[in-house]
Amino acid sequence: MTRSCTKHNYLVKDVRDLPRIIHEAFKIATTGRPGPVLIDIPKDIQFAQGEYFGPDEVTSSHAYNPRTKGEPSRIAEAVAMIARARRPIFYTGGGVINAGPRASALLREFQALTGAPVTSTLMGLGAFPAADPAWLGMLGMHGTYEANHAMHDCDVMICVGARFDDRVTGRLDAFSPGSKKIHIDIDPSSINKNVRVDLPIIGDAASVLEDMIAAWKAAGHQANKAPLGDWWRQIDEWRAVQCLRYNATESVIKPQHAIQRLYELTRGRDTYITTEVGQHQMWAAQYYRFEEPNRWMTSGGLGTMGYGLPAALGVQLAHPGSLVIDIAGEASIQMCIQELSTAVQFNLPVKIFIINNEWMGMVRQWQQLLHGERYSHSYSDSLPDFVKLAEAYGAVGIRCSDPAELDEKILEMINSDKPVMFDCRVEKNENCLPMIPSGKAHNEMILGDVEDIGNVIGAAGGGLV
């Protein structure tokens, strides 16, 4: 049953195999393109006695050995391509995070040498600091205007540990039409899967970036100053559009405002953010700014509602003194709400920040965009009282619906040493923008001031959700 959702799985038939299998399982799960490994230990093996052997004392039963070092000739070619580029861009993904903190440090170093702008997928946030002037924000369907336009118009794209997912590329035949593409990935099956690339490099992101930096220095390359200046001027024009602006009001909390205040008030603290799936997730990705890798835990391609709370518990357990916040939606949080009991039992003071608009907002947004406002099963008429629910579990409940009280109540949440559930009542019909409508290209984004959003996507795009 687990075969379709694991990287590998084992059935232990003899207790003497158990030490080897456990060591192999950890190696497979954590190396190459990481993934879950399941070990099925039957009841008779659970009761059997066996001798333990360390990782160095067992011989592997298979030939698993993923390639981590990039091909030197391709690295040299890639570096020459980047040095010649007039409009380069780094498109980075979760692979940089998976390759460890060193990969993020090397990315920053290589960016500084090349002077190219950096954008990232949802999974790669934090690999490059949001405070750096070269940071363009996230790209893709709910990415920034400047990141998507830069992707569309670039001449050399350096993709590091990302996989050209459909939420990123938009319309495939209009995806960055004039660029040469370098694709660094540890998984050969990601190469040429959705988008044909000019120069694939198979390897671990940290190892390849290290070799690229060395090759860049050895060849004496310099950043291409004059054309890069033009490129940055163009990017500044796109930035001037201010695609993330929104109209804050005094009567009701805007969800974007809620995330922004949460960010400002937790800034400078040792904070980890997890999310569930939906509009709140995209707003968190847009308005919460990450400076370091591994501070952002979210369910990307799989899109599992209910991920955020258990993930927050794991993070809190690993970092007992840190501030761990699950940015949630009122629907997603109810997928694994029972874990509140775990939080209380194990004294894990996680903060659950619920962007409560009473809708499954992303579903409602799509029904508005694509299904002629025929809303179906996206409105929740009978939500629980989250404050009472938190109290019932022995946690703290806080509710806020007044923008004037928001800061004070967020601080109350942060300063509590107990698990807190924060019911943030926000504007109900806010849409998550900007957006590349499905079936459109990167340079056909819609921004926040669209009146008739229902007519933006044509019939052809409707099939591409």
Next chain:
Amino acid sequence: MTNAPASAYDMPPAAQAEQSATFALLVDNEPGVLHRVVGLFAARGYNIESLTVAETDRKAHTSRITVVTRGTPQVLDQIEAQLNKVVNVRRVHDITRDPNGVERELALVKVRGVGADRVEALRVAEIFRAKPVDTTLESFVFEICGAPSKIDKFLELMRPLGLVELSRTGVLSIERGVEGM
């Protein structure tokens, strides 16, 4: 790089016609390995045209799977990459694209007929070096071995002569020369 087009999109579209491909896999002989390989084809919507599997080396604990599939060149590359990703798959070899690849298949063919058709069936079988392994007064069972295309051709000739039933093993493959896989 000088003659290369400015972008991957300017490359002439590769012949996107579907073609058949035979992959030989060397896998660990463990329970569930075949399931993973077949499940990979099912989950990604690739079609299996033929599949053979048997243990080939007891000491090394390996089996050999030969799988015949269809797809555009891009899909076939993707299948090869995906097969290589399975932990228990030790090697993947594309036999179709290897000039040294040899493919063979065995078929048992039952033909029913009397008079001139019966004589003709036996004559065609001789030309194809098919061996009769059973006979009655009005039927033959032939055993034929060869490249899949040869078997197809044989079946085509047998059909009007009274082909009743057919059983094929699926394709086996190996490379010419001294090197092992």
